[in-house]
Amino acid sequence: MIQQTNLVRLLGFCAEGTRRLLVYEYMVNGSLDSHLFSDNSSALSWNLRYRIAAGIAYLQEECNDCIIHCDIKPENILLDAEFCPKIADFGMAKLLKRECSTALTTFRGTIGYLAPEWLSGQAVTYKVDVYSFGIVLFEIISGRRTSTKMRFGNHSYFPSYAAVQVNEGEVSCLLDGRLEGNANAKELEVACRVACWCIQDDENHRPSMGQIVRMLEGVVHPEVPPIPASFEHLMGHDDSGMYFAQVPGSGKQC
Numbered sequence: 285m286i287q288q289t290n291l292v293r294l295l296g297f298c299a300e301g302t303r304r305l306l307v308y309e310y311m312v313n314g315s316l317d318s319h320l321f322s323d324n325s326s327a328l329s330w331n332l333r334y335r336i337a338a339g340i341a342y343l344q345e346e347c348n349d350c351i352i353h354c355d356i357k358p359e360n361i362l363l364d365a366e367f368c369p370k371i372a373d374f375g376m377a378k379l380l381k382r383e384c385s386t387a388l389t390t391f392r393g394t395i396g397y398l399a400p401e402w403l404s405g406q407a408v409t410y411k412v413d414v415y416s417f418g419i420v421l422f423e424i425i426s427g428r429r430t431s432t433k434m435r436f437g438n439h440s441y442f443p444s445y446a447a448v449q450v451n452e453g454e455v456s457c458l459l460d461g462r463l464e465g466n467a468n469a470k471e472l473e474v475a476c477r478v479a480c481w482c483i484q485d486d487e488n489h490r491p492s493m494g495q496i497v498r499m500l501e502g503v504v505h506p507e508v509p510p511i512p513a514s515f516e517h518l519m520g521h522d523d524s525g526m527y528f529a530q531v532p533g534s535g536k537q538c
Contacts, residue, residue: 290343292362292372308372312365315372316420317358320427327460330467332367333424334500337475339369340417341496352378352408356416357397358423378408396431400485400514411487417496418482422446425475427460443483444515450480451511474499480509 298305316336319325328336340361353360354376362372376393393402399415401408419430422443430442446458455476459467478499484490491499498504 290339290368290370292370311362311370311372313363313367315359316361316363316369316424319363320358320423321429327427327462328367330459330463330471334468334471334475336361336363336367336369337421337424338497338500340371340420341493341500343369343371350379352410353413353416354378355393355397356413356420357394358420361420396429399487401487409487410493411490414482414487414490414493414496417493418479418490419443421475421479421482422458425460425472425479426458427462441515444511446476447480447483447509447511447515450476451508453508474502474506477506477509480512481506483512484509485512485514 292311293309294306295309296307298307313319319328340356351374353371353374355373356371360371360373362370364370393412393416397416397419399408399412402412422430426442426446428442432442433440449455449458453473455473456465456469458476459465459472478491478496481489481491482496495504499506
């Protein structure tokens with residue numbers, strides 16, 4: 285029932301007997317993940333990547349006062365004929381009243397894109413979507429799954445490696461190798477700083493989506509972000525590629 289031009293429109297549904305079907309508008313260029321991670325697709329140019337990133341942030345800014353999506357990831361970002369992004373799959377979303385800013389809800393989302401506060405069992409805010417956006421932004425920049433176990437010097441978890449590089453001002457190594465260095469250096473630095481601010485452990489240290497839009501548009505210059513404290517123990521001795529914690533009351537680990 286939410287009407288917003290940059291959300292994928294639900295055209296209809298079927299709930300007849302055992303048949304369950306949702307019908308959405310057709311998005312010609314499919315999902316973002318098929319362009320970032322598939323060996324069968326040509327690499328998105330830097331200009332397209334930056335425009336898509338800014339578009340995702342803008343979409344979230346437009347609706348984050350009433351919806352926490354809870355599952356922002358490349359598979360749920362669809363691209364139209366002009367490669368403009370639209371957010372899809374609100375199956376895990378939490379609808380908030382206009383006067384509310386937090387939601388107490390069950391653990392939900394996709395491993396690799398989850399903000400640390402999901403593990404605390406406390407009420408969450410739209411800043412969990414900001415965290416997920418930061419992970420997606422690193423994936424847009426690098427063209428790689430951040431959760432894939434690979435070795436980056438002393439790191440096997442890409443976001444921890446990226447956070448160090450951003451902190452030290454060495455962001456060119458984070459760019460997707462398929463682009464062969466063809467990216468606007470200033471935009472690359474801004475995008476990397478924004479991504480690292482988004483994945484800060486404390487949600488109060490993460491920017492709002494409105495601030496993200498202004499940073500990506502060049503209205504506000506982002507400062508150098510600190511390395512998230514949760515990444516520090518991954519440096520130099522991690523060989524799992526992820527950190528583990530018990531989800532309160534679930535018996536599950538993530």
